Amino acid sequence: MADHADTLAVEFRNIDKAFYGVKANDNVNFDLRRGEVHALLGENGAGKSTLCSILAGLYRPDAGEFIFEGTPATFKTPKDALAAGVGMVYQHFRLVSNLTVAENLALGHPKLSVHISQEQLEEEARQLGEEYGLPVDPKARIWQLSVGEQQRVEILKLLYRDAKVLILDEPTAVLTPQESQQLFKTMRQLAAEGRSVIFVSHKLYEVKQVSDRVTVLRDGKTVGGAETKDAEPRDLARMMVGRELDLPTRDPNPDIGEPMLIAEDLRVAGDRGLEAVKGVSFEVRRGEVLGICGVSGNGQRELAYGLTGLRIPSSGKVILDDEDITKKTVEQRIDRGIAYVPQSRLGMGLAPGLTTEENLALKAYRKPPFSNGPMLAPGVFKENGTKLIEQYDIRGVRPGLPIRLLSGGNLQKALLAREVELNPKALIARSPTRGLDVGATEAVRNLVLDERAKGTAVLLISEDLDELLALSDRVLVLYEGEVVGRMPAEEATPERLGLLMAGHRDEGAA
Numbered sequence: 001m002a003d004h005a006d007t008l009a010v011e012f013r014n015i016d017k018a019f020y021g022v023k024a025n026d027n028v029n030f031d032l033r034r035g036e037v038h039a040l041l042g043e044n045g046a047g048k049s050t051l052c053s054i055l056a057g058l059y060r061p062d063a064g065e066f067i068f069e070g071t072p073a074t075f076k077t078p079k080d081a082l083a084a085g086v087g088m089v090y091q092h093f094r095l096v097s098n099l100t101v102a103e104n105l106a107l108g109h110p111k112l113s114v115h116i117s118q119e120q121l122e123e124e125a126r127q128l129g130e131e132y133g134l135p136v137d138p139k140a141r142i143w144q145l146s147v148g149e150q151q152r153v154e155i156l157k158l159l160y161r162d163a164k165v166l167i168l169d170e171p172t173a174v175l176t177p178q179e180s181q182q183l184f185k186t187m188r189q190l191a192a193e194g195r196s197v198i199f200v201s202h203k204l205y206e207v208k209q210v211s212d213r214v215t216v217l218r219d220g221k222t223v224g225g226a227e228t229k230d231a232e233p234r235d236l237a238r239m240m241v242g243r244e245l246d247l248p249t250r251d252p253n254p255d256i257g258e259p260m261l262i263a264e265d266l267r268v269a270g271d272r273g274l275e276a277v278k279g280v281s282f283e284v285r286r287g288e289v290l291g292i293c294g295v296s297g298n299g300q301r302e303l304a305y306g307l308t309g310l311r312i313p314s315s316g317k318v319i320l321d322d323e324d325i326t327k328k329t330v331e332q333r334i335d336r337g338i339a340y341v342p343q344s345r346l347g348m349g350l351a352p353g354l355t356t357e358e359n360l361a362l363k364a365y366r367k368p369p370f371s372n373g374p375m376l377a378p379g380v381f382k383e384n385g386t387k388l389i390e391q392y393d394i395r396g397v398r399p400g401l402p403i404r405l406l407s408g409g410n411l412q413k414a415l416l417a418r419e420v421e422l423n424p425k426a427l428i429a430r431s432p433t434r435g436l437d438v439g440a441t442e443a444v445r446n447l448v449l450d451e452r453a454k455g456t457a458v459l460l461i462s463e464d465l466d467e468l469l470a471l472s473d474r475v476l477v478l479y480e481g482e483v484v485g486r487m488p489a490e491e492a493t494p495e496r497l498g499l500l501m502a503g504h505r506d507e508g509a510a
């Protein structure tokens, strides 16, 4: 017993944690060895973030035992946890965006005082970044960084405090495949140094690739655990959802109709004034899914903005159902039939402080039956909400409480439900299944394919090649704001797309 305890960093015994009467963790058992990468798997809402947050001192368990490095412990605050050597990178980052990287590392550091110079701090940040394969410019301000870089800063922040247990809550959800591979190297390095890493992910192949052990949660309970090498992805998936799964893919659709959404030599500015979309043209037909792939930051975001009216294109045309909508506002475009599912669900897609019912009506509210002139009809909100929540299987909704309390997958289902309920002519979706578990991914993919079957023109912007190839009829590759390849899905392979995404021209593809 003694030497066993010696290798364990953390033991959770019979942990309970409820929110408003709903058990997010129900009698959970979990242990973490020193020097291992331990994957935590589970559907959206299974209780992964809750468990991690208890360990990181953000929440306190209602019941159960927590043993840290062999002795019973309680962390009252994240600060307590960090002082003991436990730190977490949250699903939603917590950096101060006006400060530099180096300043963020120093922020709240217990041992740091005014004595350390800016240069010293920056030098230390640089060295730490180099040592762990997490390069980032120490002088850069957070807002200037990509999400991938911001995540590196979060990890560096923990290493700067010499954390022994690092909890990464769905870190790859915001990374490109290449960035994920680099992160895996870093994770293995941390484990080799005797640190412990908790890795939350929905992607079974990632879990298979990087972890030593895996624990599966379902409905707040631990349903299984294994050495990763002995675990078959299929079995893990079944354990997670409690049934067999089959991810939907498109069947060739003979009903592709006339062009519905057209971009003509479209140019859109980026955040720093430079052109981000440089003369892009395409058409999406009724009943067709056009997939747009590219490494993040190659103009996808600005393209979506230009099409939805969040940013008015500097030149070129956007045409919807034969009408030029280039200069129309967001609201005017919604009225004409553009639906948009953005990448960041909270923030741009949903109003975090409003209830689920209110959010579900957020786009339709200006029209009857929701409002009649200036009057809003509360009964209709409720009815509409209840119907959609059931129809789209949105779980975890509690009446009167804000939507931000829903898990990621359920937020996404709510967002999609709201958008497709308006019967759009064109649906523009950016990474609609990012961060979703296999069950929710199945539901969201089905929603997208249902829209296609209804004759909606779907533009799917995604970095996930598997998904793109599973859903798209045609694929177009963006590189530095230009289209560098277009082809029917049948001719697209991950290798071919990967090369184009990296900037290699391919004569047959244009």
Ligand SMILES: Nc1ncnc2c1ncn2[C@@H]1O[C@H](COP(=O)(O)OP(=O)(O)OP(=O)(O)O)[C@@H](O)[C@H]1O
Pocket: 019, 020, 022, 023, 024, 042, 043, 044, 045, 046, 047, 048, 049, 050, 051, 396, 405, 406, 407, 408, 409, 410, 435, 437
């Ligand atoms: N602060 C909170 N207040 C109320 N309910 C919460 C809170 N945090 C989590 N929950 C609820 O607890 C349950 C478990 O949520 P949790 O965030 O732990 O799931 P998860 O496994 O991390 O899901 P995801 O994969 O979507 O991130 C969900 O039903 C969620 O709505």
Ligand SMILES: [Mg+2]
Pocket: 048, 049, 050, 091, 169, 408
């Ligand atoms: Mg979570």
